[in-house]
Amino acid sequence: xxxxxxxxxxxxxxxxxxxxxxxxYGYVHISTGDLLRNVNxxxxxxxxxxxxxxxxALVPDEIVVNLLKDKLLTIKENEPFVxxxxxxxxxxxxxxxxxxxxxxxxxxxxxxxxxxxEVSLKRTLGRxxxxxxxxxxxxxxxxxxVDGICDKCGxxxxxxxxxxEETFNLRYETYLKETTPLIDYxxxxxxxVSVESNNVEDTFASVVSVAKND
Ligand SMILES: [Zn+2]
Numbered sequence: 001x002x003x004x005x006x007x008x009x010x011x012x013x014x015x016x017x018x019x020x021x022x023x024x025y026g027y028v029h030i031s032t033g034d035l036l037r038n039v040n041x042x043x044x045x046x047x048x049x050x051x052x053x054x055x056x057a058l059v060p061d062e063i064v065v066n067l068l069k070d071k072l073l074t075i076k077e078n079e080p081f082v083x084x085x086x087x088x089x090x091x092x093x094x095x096x097x098x099x100x101x102x103x104x105x106x107x108x109x110x111x112x113x114x115x116x117x118e119v120s121l122k123r124t125l126g127r128x129x130x131x132x133x134x135x136x137x138x139x140x141x142x143x144x145x146v147d148g149i150c151d152k153c154g155x156x157x158x159x160x161x162x163x164x165e166e167t168f169n170l171r172y173e174t175y176l177k178e179t180t181p182l183i184d185y186x187x188x189x190x191x192x193v194s195v196e197s198n199n200v201e202d203t204f205a206s207v208v209s210v211a212k213n214d
Contacts, residue, residue: 002108
């Protein structure tokens with residue numbers, strides 16, 4: 001299987017598709033968010049990261065790239081990986097390229113999950129989750145049997161306050177501004193494949209056909 005990076009708008013299905021690759025094809029999921037969260041709490045690096053986050057700044061690329069490098073070096077050469085959360089812009093994409101060359105790895109294909117704005121919005125606004133068993137639902141696409149109640153454990157479902165239209169639109173604008181050039185960048189490198197993201201199964205079938213070695 002090929003090494004993959006997903007690019008997708010908010011609620012574009014990146015997480016779900018990555019999980020399926022892990023589950024069905026033995027991919028290693030590399031999420032830079034997780035890497036940052038998992039830094040040893042006793043380390044100097046952790047203190048530095050916490051200071052940066054508290055100040056409201058973004059963690060510098062150099063720190064993320066170093067964590068990424070350590071993680072990639074733990075992966076066996078025949079194990080495919082899927083990248084999540086990095087790169088988000090061209091500058092980071094170039095840094096990733098340098099890193100991969102240095103450790104003799106490649107990013108083989110960039111899969112753009114194509115989701116219309118309206119669907120992305122509805123998926124976000126409809127998102128509900130169970131605070132007890134962590135099951136997830138969607139008011140529009142995957143409702144619980146009884147409105148607002150978890151099917152599995154009967155707990156009242158919660159909706160995250162940040163999943164509102166105003167916040168969504170702000171984040172969507174940022175996404176477009178940063179990601180459109182990134183899409184063009186990978187298109188020029190001949191690595192971009194666009195996949196229509198509709199229901200999970202059909203989308204995954206397309207993803208697998210792209211990610212399989214020829
Ligand atoms: Zn539940």
